[in-house]
Amino acid sequence: MQSTIPTPQTPWATSIQQRLNTAGLILLGAALAGAAVKTTGLSGKLGFAVSFFLIASLLIFIQQLRLRDLAAAKDSLLSSFASLAIVLTLIPILSIVGTVAVKGYKGIHFGMFTNDMTMASVNDPVTAGGLLHALVGTIIMVGVALLISFPIGLLTALYLTEIRGNLARPIKFLVQAMSGVPSIVAGLFILSILVIPVTQELTGLMGSLALSILMIPTIARTAEEMLLLIPNELREAGVALGATQWRTVSGVVVPAAKSGLVTAVILGIARIIGETAPILLVSGGADALNFNPASGPMGSLPFYIWKAFLTGGTEEAYARAWGGMLILLIFIVVLFSLARYLSGRKVA
Amino acid sequence: MTLMENQSAGIPAPREITTKPRRSDQIFRAVVTLGGMSSLVILGLIALFLSIKGFNVLKVEQLSFITESKWEVLQDAEGKIAESTFGLGAMLIGTFLSAFIAVIVGVPIAVLSALYLTFYARGPVKKFLVSLIDLMAAFPSLLFGFWGFIVLMGSAEYWAKLLNKYLGFIPIFDVPAPIFERSPFIAGLVLAIMIIPIVTAISREIFDQTPLDRIQAAYALGASKLSMIRAVVIPYGRGGVVGGAMLGLGRAMGETVAVYTVLNVVYQINWQVLFGAGGNVASLILLKFGEAGPEEVDALMAAGLVLFLLTLVVNAISDILINTFGKKGR
Numbered sequence: 129m130q131s132t133i134p135t136p137q138t139p140w141a142t143s144i145q146q147r148l149n150t151a152g153l154i155l156l157g158a159a160l161a162g163a164a165v166k167t168t169g170l171s172g173k174l175g176f177a178v179s180f181f182l183i184a185s186l187l188i189f190i191q192q193l194r195l196r197d198l199a200a201a202k203d204s205l206l207s208s209f210a211s212l213a214i215v216l217t218l219i220p221i222l223s224i225v226g227t228v229a230v231k232g233y234k235g236i237h238f239g240m241f242t243n244d245m246t247m248a249s250v251n252d253p254v255t256a257g258g259l260l261h262a263l264v265g266t267i268i269m270v271g272v273a274l275l276i277s278f279p280i281g282l283l284t285a286l287y288l289t290e291i292r293g294n295l296a297r298p299i300k301f302l303v304q305a306m307s308g309v310p311s312i313v314a315g316l317f318i319l320s321i322l323v324i325p326v327t328q329e330l331t332g333l334m335g336s337l338a339l340s341i342l343m344i345p346t347i348a349r350t351a352e353e354m355l356l357l358i359p360n361e362l363r364e365a366g367v368a369l370g371a372t373q374w375r376t377v378s379g380v381v382v383p384a385a386k387s388g389l390v391t392a393v394i395l396g397i398a399r400i401i402g403e404t405a406p407i408l409l410v411s412g413g414a415d416a417l418n419f420n421p422a423s424g425p426m427g428s429l430p431f432y433i434w435k436a437f438l439t440g441g442t443e444e445a446y447a448r449a450w451g452g453m454l455i456l457l458i459f460i461v462v463l464f465s466l467a468r469y470l471s472g473r474k475v476a
Numbered sequence: 477m478t479l480m481e482n483q484s485a486g487i488p489a490p491r492e493i494t495t496k497p498r499r500s501d502q503i504f505r506a507v508v509t510l511g512g513m514s515s516l517v518i519l520g521l522i523a524l525f526l527s528i529k530g531f532n533v534l535k536v537e538q539l540s541f542i543t544e545s546k547w548e549v550l551q552d553a554e555g556k557i558a559e560s561t562f563g564l565g566a567m568l569i570g571t572f573l574s575a576f577i578a579v580i581v582g583v584p585i586a587v588l589s590a591l592y593l594t595f596y597a598r599g600p601v602k603k604f605l606v607s608l609i610d611l612m613a614a615f616p617s618l619l620f621g622f623w624g625f626i627v628l629m630g631s632a633e634y635w636a637k638l639l640n641k642y643l644g645f646i647p648i649f650d651v652p653a654p655i656f657e658r659s660p661f662i663a664g665l666v667l668a669i670m671i672i673p674i675v676t677a678i679s680r681e682i683f684d685q686t687p688l689d690r691i692q693a694a695y696a697l698g699a700s701k702l703s704m705i706r707a708v709v710i711p712y713g714r715g716g717v718v719g720g721a722m723l724g725l726g727r728a729m730g731e732t733v734a735v736y737t738v739l740n741v742v743y744q745i746n747w748q749v750l751f752g753a754g755g756n757v758a759s760l761i762l763l764k765f766g767e768a769g770p771e772e773v774d775a776l777m778a779a780g781l782v783l784f785l786l787t788l789v790v791n792a793i794s795d796i797l798i799n800t801f802g803k804k805g806r
Contacts, residue, residue: 174631203700210596213588214605217676220669221612224623231626283511291508301795302515308723308791309784310730311617312758313522316780320525324773341518348515373497374504395614402616405732405758409765430618437622437737453619464611 153191157184181212228450228457235451244427245415250440254447261417262432262452265332268421269411269428270397272336273343278393280340281347285392288348289355290363290377300352307345314341315406323410332418332426335411339400347396354388354471355381387470394467398460404430429456522784530778533771537562542782545569547743547760549772562775564757564782566745570660571756571783573749574735575728577664578671583721586672590679591709595701606680613673621737624666629738632662636750648749655752658740663756664749666738667731671724678720678798682713719797726790730783732758757783 161180185208193201240258248257284303288296318338323330358381366376382389407413412425413435429452436449497505527534534541544563589609597605624632636656643649686709694704735741741755741763755763761776761783768776 174634199700199703203702206591206702206705207596210588210592213585214592214597216585217589217609217672218605220623220628220672221608223627224612224615224619227623227627228619280511280514283508284514286508287512291505291512293509293512295512299512299515301792302519304795305788305791306515306519308726308730308787309519309522310732310758310787312732312761313526313730313780313784313787316761316777317522317525319773320529320777321521324529341522344514344518372501372504374500377504398614402618404616404618405762408762430616433618433622434733449622453622456616457619460614460616461611464614468607 149191150188153187154184157187181208184208185212225457228453231447231450232452232454232457235447235449236454240451244417245432246417250436250445250448251442252444254444254451259429259432259452259455261415261427262429263455264417264419265411265414265427265431266401266429268419269332269335269339269407269426270401272333272421273339273400274393274397276336276340277343277347277396281344281392281396282351282389284344284348285351285355286377288352290373290381303345303348306341307349309341310405311342311403312405312409314338315409317341318406318410329423330410330412330425331423332411332421335407335426335428336421338406338410339403342403342406343396343400346399347392350392350395351385351389354385354392357388358384391467391471394463394470398463398467401459401463402430402456404434407431408434429459519788523781526777526781526784529774530781533562533775533778534781537778541778542568545745547764547775549769560771560775562772562778564760564779566743567755567757567760567779568782569745569747570754571729571758571786573747573754574660574664574667574739574756575725577661577749578667578728579721579725581665582668582671582724583675585668586675586720586724587679587717589672589676590683591705593676593680594683595705595709609673609676613677617670617731617734618737620666620670621734624662624669624734624738628666628669629657629662632665633657636661640750648747651748651751653751656750658738658752659750660739660746660754661749663735663739663754666734667728670731670734671727674727675720675724678723679713679717682716682720682798683709686712715797715800719794719799722790722794722797726787726794729756729790730758730787731756732762735759736762757786 158180160183161176164179164183165176185205188204188208189201192204235254237255237258239255240260241263242260243256243258244261245257245259246261284299287293288300288303315338318334318341322337323334327334362380362384363376366380367373371379407428407430411428411431413431414425414427416427418424418426433449433452433456436445436452440446440448537544540563542564544561545565546561546563547566548559548561550559593602593605593609633656636659639649639661640651640656644651690708690712691704694708699707735756736759739754739756739759740752741759742753743755743760744753746754757779761779764772764776
């Protein structure tokens with residue numbers, strides 16, 4: 129007797145025929161939408177997009193209704209709308225990245241990394257001046273903010289994950305609330321507590337302090353998530369070997385979460401590197417190179433962009449602003465990819 | 477005999493058993509607890525110092541600081557302040573108006589996107605889309621503002637005119653003069669685009685927590701994706717999604733730079749969302765800060781305090797919603 133081995137079937141998978149049908153319907157929808165734009169008063173790309181979506185989802189709805197039943201047809205409507213939503217979400221992202229790349233490209237030249245704006249105004253040709261002072265200012269301010277925020281953020285995360293005291297829940301809530309503090313309020317706070325009563329001077333350090341307020345919750349929350357990923361067995365092993373909690377945390381838990389903590393730092397930097405409002409209020413904003421955060425106004429990338437964009441008005445000023453924006457965006461994308469890569473590696 | 481003697485001599489005195497932490501641990505716990513309190517301290521200091529600076533103005537204006545809509549500093553011939561009135565009303569209305577537009581436009585898109593990411597997209601496409609949207613959440617508001625001003629303004633104006641043409645009989649879509657540029661509507665759209673990645677990320681996390689067994693049970697009973705989502709996912713995640721929307725609202729209310737760039741900040745009450753004038757509290761602070769004298773700075777501090785408390789309340793509600801509904805289903 130010959131036994132036949134049945135070939136595996138996947139009856140639920142969409143067949144080529146179904147796919148072709150759907151593709152045909154979408155093409156038909158596009159054609160009808162094109163016709164609608166031509167004949168009626170709808171105009172331009174937006175009119176086409178709207179009518180295309182409406183017609184295509186209606187066609188698919190009718191097809192499902194004909195082939196199957198009302199439930200399937202309604203289901204197809206949901207998938208149409210979900211696809212529309214994701215497209216609507218993606219359009220701004222792609223448009224923003226595309227705009228910055230295309231417009232910023234003109235504002236980039238080699239000299240911008242070696243010059244500052246002391247000898248040039250925003251309306252001069254793009255090749256005059258540069259953003260060295262802004263780059264240095266941003267790096268110093270973010271660096272100082274990091275020095276302040278990382279210890280505080282890490283201690284908060286350790287309190288939430290290792291000590292787990294009675295106040296853990298309220299503290300978690302407060303960290304959450306702190307991450308919602310509007311950036312301009314952070315600037316006002318530094319003004320009210322330090323600048324107006326004490327120093328009377330706008331400096332890079334004040335900018336760093338304002339940025340710290342925005343950075344601490346990001347670092348604390350990410351670090352907390354990363355510390356929670358460390359398996360409890362590691363802590364138990366440390367304690368079982370006779371280590372005190374301090375030795376366990378410093379010798380086992382924190383080293384194990386190292387890449388996670390680096391991720392927290394990177395996300396913290398990405399959060400504040402483009403912050404503009406507090407910088408405008410408290411850092412002064414200079415056109416000259418300033419290496420000392422404790423005295424004198426300090427430039428920064430957001431301030432450079434802001435000034436070129438708002439006080440200029442010529443093509444050159446806009447090109448300058450977009451060029452600065454491109455540099456800022458590159459920073460953010462690199463930081464973000466780095467964080468992704470590190471957190472993707474999981475814990476050591 | 478000698479062996480036993482040796483043994484008894486070698487047995488150390490029993491160690492005292494205690495649950496008291498060592499000195500090093502006491503220090504460690506104290507330091508970490510102190511560090512953990514930092515968020516409490518910082519939030520407390522923010523409230524305290526903004527109140528101290530804003531106290532004089534708040535004492536004079538009292539409740540009219542938030543109900544009146546007049547922000548004026550009159551100077552006499554010598555440049556001294558003759559009379560000043562500070563009322564935040566118009567800007568509070570503007571804050572709510574633009575933030576509500578952002579939520580109304582942004583949240584449905586964000587929730588549907590989250591549904592798409594959780595239940596439709598799969599494999600590398602899903603991974604790529606999720607990273608892209610998370611990246612968007614990290615874009616600085618400056619970028620959104622300029623992009624909104626340069627790129628979005630044109631098409632948003634087109635939509636505004638369309639709305640005005642066909643829905644102009646509804647009071648909020650009417651305009652006193654045909655100026656559609658730089659309106660609260662366009663600011664709201666930019667804010668919507670800014671909160672979409674945030675709300676999407678939270679909704680996606682909530683949807684991801686839907687118990688798999690219930691999803692599979694629904695499918696086993698013959699549910700389509702739509703009916704499964706309606707019967708399982710929505711009841712399970714409703715509270716969390718509302719919390720996410722509130723978080724988006726909080727972000728939109730506190731936004732400064734994007735609103736300042738896109739909106740034509742004028743101190744007036746403007747209900748008509750398509751008309752090019754208005755503002756929000758944060759953009760008012762940025763606008764007035766440059767030329768403000770000491771007394772006006774105090775008033776701006778008070779405005780900052782109002783904004784701070786407002787976002788704190790919104791965030792608190794959102795946090796409670798996310799945490800109470802995010803972890804249990806029906």
